[in-house]
Amino acid sequence: MNNGRSLLLPAIIAGVAVGAVTGTFFPDTGVKAEFIGGLFLDLLKMMVIPLVMVSITLGVMKMRDFKSVGLKTVLYYAVTTAVSVTIGIFVVSLIQPGGSPEILGTMTDEMRSAAAMKVEGKNAGAEEILKSMVTPNVFMSATEFQILPLIVFSLLFGLALSRLGVKEAEPLERVLTALDGAIMKIVHWVIALTPVGVACIIAARVGKAGGGDALFSMAAGIAKYMLAVIAGLGIHGLIVLPIVLFLFARRNPVAYVRHMSKALLTAFSTASSSATLPLTMSGAIEEAKVSPRVGNFVLPLGATVNMDGTALYEAVAVIFIAQVYAVPLDSTALVIIFLTATLAAIGAAGIPEAGLVTMVIVLSSVGLPLEGIGLLLSVDWLLDRFRTTVNVWGDSVGAAVVDRTSGGV
């Protein structure tokens, strides 16, 4: 590891701290930093579509046994997401954050209309999610930053290339390998800007929330709800996933966290799994030495469809809303929440606050009022950061597990 790289992590940690302090004590200055934070975010996002398309095509094309890797990946996503939703249901039932009737009294008309604006025209169901997987036009999807159909296209393209025979596919494999190398080079340059980028993003976000005082008063009313979300995410991210990593990938969780720390801090700062993807791939493949064939496939796919943190959050939030409105949930309703929260997490894009929108699916499935979302809006930007970090951590652990159990195919 060269000196510049080893200094990067402490610099990012300092960036997070400087951002938080600036936003808390000098909110106006913090808000002014938004412009620079936005530039950094755009640079990261600029790399996402080329990275996803090239790496998935290359990963699938070079994979010797796609069926087995694909199956293991889907199995890992399904089992870990199911475990995280179960933890969410358990924690929120135990803490009962919506148990006190005063909470509903804090709901203002403003909150109601903000909730209505958020969910307007976004009534996504299973059908919509399926539809979002294919596109009539890959270029349109690329311009609209719809990543899921691009993943499907790249997957099919990589599979087709792998069937063409070595002679036909070899020239393209060389081109794609060079493209992949060049994209990762640019990613490294952008990563070098991370300390400044995260400092500005956090300063602006905390500043926008009105600084430290506003932050505390905002949290006061629904502190128990925040506690339930963070406790659930903590159990999943700090206990369950490290155990999975240790048992199935035979890796030391502390060392693995260290390799992934730049990605995790960026996930926390940006609240976007997709924008973080360049760092997730660089951490897992280059630092933690997950085989590129597996990492190139599992990580971009995971950034869009595998969201343990979001799934857990959806379950906690919906049950919280049920508690606030005093709607009893029987075991059938809990099973429906379990299934739809998983679906809502798969359907959520890897962008900020996407989970809040797909929550419509879960709320409507058990007949809860959509306006309940209004109660969560003030703190969602903060909880989004915690759940996005767990989302990225879940993808990273998945890459190591699938890699190990597939013998680095």
Ligand code: ASP
């Ligand atoms: N922001 C999350 C992510 O990018 C999605 C969500 O809103 O839950 O992973």
